[in-house]
Amino acid sequence: MRFIVPLAIFIVLVVVLAVGLKLDPRYVPSPLIDKPAPEFSLTRLADPTAPIARADLLGRPLLLNVWASWCSACRVEHPLLVDLAQREGIEIIGLNYKDTRPDAAAWLKTHGDPYRDSIFDPDGKLGLDLGVYGVPETFVLDAQGVIRYKQVGPLTPDIWRDEIKPLLAQLKTDAP
Amino acid sequence: MKPLLRAMVLWLAVGVAQAADTPFEFQDAETERRYQKLAAELRCLVCQNQSLADSHADLAQDLRDEVYRMLNDGKTDEEIVGFLVERYGDFVLYRPPVAGITYLLWFGPLLLLAGAGVVWWRIGRAKAPVQPDADEAAAIAALTGHRNDPP
Incomplete structure (x- = not known):
């Protein structure tokens, strides 16, 4: 009987430490989930004279992918984005974060362009409003422009299959 | 220096x-x-x-x-x-x-300290000297030559 208490403490400790080891310390839960995406007024990457604003993102659920030509992890997830856009017809808006137009355009030419539009955010102002801290990041916006999900770091086929695809399907049936 | x-x-x-x-x-x-x-x-x-x-x-x-x-x-x-x-x-x-989910963060260490205090107190009690019973006292007296009545 006398070993029950130390054993219980030991088991609790092992469980707590095991959970702690499995947690990703770089993951910061976003306070923006279920909040409306911030207002912005920027230009399109392809055309400095073409404005783009929050209203252009409304009407149907979509992915908002934060990327940059200087971001090496973006290269890792990019083939998946191209594949989603081409084969599954997923609507993806790019947010080109703290980049230059020539670099970004050349990068898209090399790696393929999965974006319906890319928002050009050279100063990272929209990035700041979106709480971006580790490019690439991917947001799921619903038809009303509310942020429903945020992925920090490269998108993987597993995350797509388990989290984002079901969420998009559900948002599409919810939308009027 | x-x-x-x-x-x-x-x-x-x-x-x-x-x-x-x-x-x-x-x-x-x-x-x-x-x-x-x-x-x-x-x-x-x-x-x-x-x-x-x-x-x-x-x-x-x-x-x-x-x-x-x-x-x-x-x-x-x-x-x-x-x-x-x-x-x-x-x-x-x-x-x-200090609110909601951060209570554990703020007060967890105090909780741990209190738990440690309880354990410390229990160990201290377990180690308290045990008085010899009558037989043991007699054995001690026989060995040492002193009488040492149990309380």
Whole structure:
């Protein structure tokens, strides 16, 4: 009987430490989930004279992918984005974060362009409003422009299959 | 003594060099003091164990610029902190608010200390000297030649 208490403490400790080891310390839960995406007024990457604003993102659920030509992890997830856009017809808006137009355009030419539009955010102002801290990041916006999900770091086929695809399907049936 | 003194002077110099890293011009000493305090209390999200003031990450520089801009716009400390919490959550605060989910964070150590105190007390009690019973007392008396009555 006398070993029950130390054993219980030991088991609790092992469980707590095991959970702690499995947690990703770089993951910061976003306070923006279920909040409306911030207002912005920027230009399109392809055309400095073409404005783009929050209203252009409304009407149907979509992915908002934060990327940059200087971001090496973006290269890792990019083939998946191209594949989603081409084969599954997923609507993806790019947010080109703290980049230059020539670099970004050349990068898209090399790696393929999965974006319906890319928002050009050279100063990272929209990035700041979106709480971006580790490019690439991917947001799921619903038809009303509310942020429903945020992925920090490269998108993987597993995350797509388990989290984002079901969420998009559900948002599409919810939308009027 | 001399090497220690030298090390201390060097260490101070490092502190001065880091402070000189701030490229901002402040309108008055009070604003600068507020800036330094905010930058020290806000946490960089990229190098998570550094404050905004310490971090050389790009994002930390952006956030420092933002804090500086808001200070010049006449925002209060609460508004500036609120702005960052809205975007990055309580994580940016080195001193998160005492509420809801952070109770465990704030009071967990006290809880552990209390638990340790209970264990310590129990171990102390278990080790309290045991009085010999009548047979043992007789055996001790026989061995030592002293009479030692049990209480």
